[in-house]
Amino acid sequence: MKVLGVEFSSSQMNYVAIRSNGDAYEVITSNRMTLSGTRDRNALIAFQDAAKTLLNDVGPDLLAIKEKPEAGRMQAGAASLKMEAILLANAPCAVDFVSGARINQTDDEGLTLYAYLQPALKAAVAALKRKVENS
């Protein structure tokens, strides 16, 4: 099973894809994509093509997105929400929004991954655990 974990931070989409056959998992790819303009049609289309490329390349069975509030003091920015919408619209699989509390319960850390990729990894691992528990 492949899980693509994603965290939106400012105008960046950080992602980590993991593969698991049971309890253990391995990281198959990780990187970050950038949205270069929130009101530029061409920039949004380019980001959509980039997101489709990632989804085609990874072929995830589950998409795990670190949840961000849409309103309130901690609400996500326009770029994050637009990137999230594009990813959701193109997702070929089920999507699990992973809350901050669930992410905090996950103590897995990718030792070879940059710090900015850790939340995306934790989102993927948390979604994987829930999927395994529920199956």
Added chain:
Amino acid sequence: MCDHPDEIKDGLAALSTDYRNFDENNRGANGYLFFAENKISGRSVAIKFYCGELGERQHDEPKQLAAIDSSNVLPILDARMVSKEWGYFITPRCSDGDLDDLITTRPSVHSAIDTAIGICCGVSAIHAQRMVHRDLKPGNIVLDGGIPRIADFGSVRALDDGKETTQASRHSILYRPPESFNADVYGRAGDVYQIGLITYQLLGGALSYNAEDYLIQSERKEYLEIKDPVDRSLYIDSVIERRACSGKLLDLSTLPPWVTGTAKRCLNELTASDLSKRTPTVSDAVAKLTQVRTSMQDWRWDAESACVCSGQYRIEIRPIGDGNYQAFKIKNGASRRLQGTHKGSLQEVVRQVL
């Protein structure tokens, strides 16, 4: 059309029931290509006739094209056989030309990167089916309303189960990745290499299609001493192979001065001759390209002036003679010299503006 094989004549005669205005296109290779218009819908189509020996792989090209569902891959509308060996398939005609046409128009920075990202999207759909294209080059990518669509599937190969590479293609030596020369293998990273070359061209990098341009002085001397045309061709191939394998095929100094270090690093990583240093997948390639897009302003050529829009105004760097340029600020139609800049080479003036 009188020189065509009888099968093609028969096929065209049968097609004339539903299509009109047949026009042959000699630009492509690997078969016969015609453009025509559907009599009822008025839709313009491309009809490709191909000949293949009987066997499992006879209809590989239309089969593979039909298996891919991506807006960046040309869709197949119909496929038929006209004899045991000959068949044809029909695709929409993309009237915007191919990427070579786009490159000659010197696209803006963002348009170039967006096109490269679109190509990555199409290639990822091919890779998702465990296939590799093996012949990505500007002539094999057509434009349809500004959207790049991968068109030629004559070199596409499926990867065998458990294997990540297949045999190298013999097409287009200029775009052949180094590992194909060295070990006669081709994998997904080969397609990434070819995307890197195309991106370099889209951004304005020089990649001559005249093979003799790759000869340095001593090689040219040796080359001119060779009389046999086949030996001459082989000699040039060996020069291009050496360039590709030593990572010296691209000349990043030919890129316009606004191409950033981030973009140059990206191009180096996409086209690295050492596989272990090359960007391994199209998703990694596309992630880098999104970062490059953010790192660069949308510079474009307007005749011989370089232009960029910045908020309410536009900056134009115009030639003023003697190889010198000067930056101007244009606001509400009024043009005046950009403060804080002075005349110099294009590179110097762009550096002042950046």
